[in-house]
Structure formats: structure tokens, C-alpha cells
Amino acid sequence: MYYDALRTFITLVDVKNFTKTAEILHISQPSVSLHIKNLEKEFGTNLIVRSPKSLQVSPTGEILYHRAKQIITIYEQAKQEISEHHHAVKGELKIGASFTIGEYILPVVLAELQAAYPELELEVMIGNTEEVVQDVKLFHVDIGLIEGQTNDKELSVYPFMQDELFILAGVNHPLATKPKVTMGDLQHQAWVTREEGSGTREYLDHVIRSNGLKVKSLLTISSNQGVKESVIKGLGLSLLSHSVIERDVQLHQLTILPLKNISFNRTLSYVYSPIMRKKQNVEAFIQTISKNRNNVSE
Secondary structure, three states: OOHHHHHHHHHHHHHOOHHHHHHHHOOOHHHHHHHHHHHHHHHOOOOEEEOOOOEEEOHHHHHHHHHHHHHHHHHHHHHHHHHOHHHOOOEEEEEEEEHHHHHHHHHHHHHHHHHHOOOEEEEEEEEOHHHHHHHHHOOOOOEEEEOOOOOOOOOEEEEEEEEEEEEEEEOOOHHHHOOOEOHHHHOOEEEEEOOOOOHHHHHHHHHHHHOOOOEEEEEEOOOHHHHHHHHHOOOOEEEEEHHHHHHHHHOOOEEEOOEOOOOEEEEEEEEEOHHHOOOHHHHHHHHHHOOOOOOOOO
């Protein structure tokens, strides 16, 4: 079994330094070199391209790196499943979530999860949809929650909730006092939006394209709070999830524009690698999040 060698190789690729790899794994530097040499002999290829100033991963090294992460994940999963007493849900669960879900929807789910499984240690990593999908693929997280779409064939994607979005403005915006707003009113407006890779940005781009809207200016901010504050200050309109703006609307800091006969809806999904489905902690999380009253059939 090449478990130790593969773990050493993964760490070396991540930090790109033999000495630091040895320090992280608490082994000697010659041991690091020996592990790499044994792997290169096993696979009949150079995995690392060495030079006095840098360390690069070879093309075949890149292939082994991604497969090694899968092998280590499966190995660790087997250890955890064997050690779990009477199928108890405990240990770690790493969750990736897009900003909207992670900041406004997930906390309720986490509270239910901790109440049901007090021995479960939770870790949440928040990023945009594109980043969450990548974290799931690389096994940085056990399961991801996204508001955008992914066509990655290596991952399983299931819907769990419907989300409604609204176009909003600051209370002093000229459109804020109109009893009805049309798509024509949205022509040549300034917009404030999330960054590329965000599911919310992807949806706004779709709305703009499909309705032929001309944009006066576009301000990009990589956080929901930053977008809201900018809209409150009158820097433009935005399109955000109801869960993100609900409190601000109640406090009369933001105004939902009443669009005539138009609504914006999308599906929120969870995504995971198929090998993670049998993990007890992942299954417990899926069961918990599926209890949401707005869940949709799979």
C-alpha cells in the first residue's frame, strides 16, 4: 500500500518544497525524497521536475495528483466508516456553500444538524458557485451547495430548494416610488452585481441578455453585503435572493421593484462526488437539508 507515499506526494505538490513537506508530515527530508522516488519507479515516470530555484509538477504528476487525492479520500472514508460505532454520525463534515446559501440559508440547517448529531464537527467553506464546485471535485469539502449550475460529469447534482430573486433599489432611487415597473424602465440603468463565477451573477446576466437590456454601468462586488450597501447608497439596481434582502426590506433600507407579471426563480442544489454518498455524515446532511419546506423532488 502506497498510502504514505501518496500522502507525501500530495503534500509536496501543494507546498512545492521538500523541506516544508517534511516538516508538515513530521518525517525526514530523505524520507520525502524516497517516497517520491518509489512512486516514480512504481509508475515508470518522472512526477516532479526539479531545478535549483523551483519545483514543478510534470504532466503525469498532475494526473497522479488528482487520482491520489481520490485514493486518500476513499482510504480515509473507509477508516472513518470502520471506526464509527453502530453507525453513529460523528467526526468531521466539511461543507462548501455559495455566498447566498452559506450566509443566509445554511445556518438554519446547521442548527438542526448539530441538535440531531452533537458529536458531529462542522466546517463550512464559503465561496462562489464555481469555487464550490472545484472544492467538491478536489475533495476539499465533502458536499457543496450551489445556486448556479454545473455540467461536470464527475459530480452528482440534486435540487433541494426553490429560490426567488427580486430586482431592488435604494429607497431614494427614481424607480423606488413607481407603483409598477416594466422592463422598459430597466433600460440604461446602472447595476451592482456579484463577481464572475457567482450563481447570482450568472442569473443577472441571463436576465439582462434575455430581455435585451442595455446597461449604463456595471459595478462588480464579491460579497452580498457589499452589493446591498452599494444599492442602499444609490449606486445602482441589483438582483438578489429574497433570503439576502428580506431584513433590509423590512428595515426600509431597500425597495423591491414591483415588476409587472414577471418573477425570477431558480433552483438551489447540492453537489457531491458519487464516492461520498455512502459516507454517514454526508447522508445525514442530505437528509437534514431535504427536510426544508421548500424542497423540490429529486
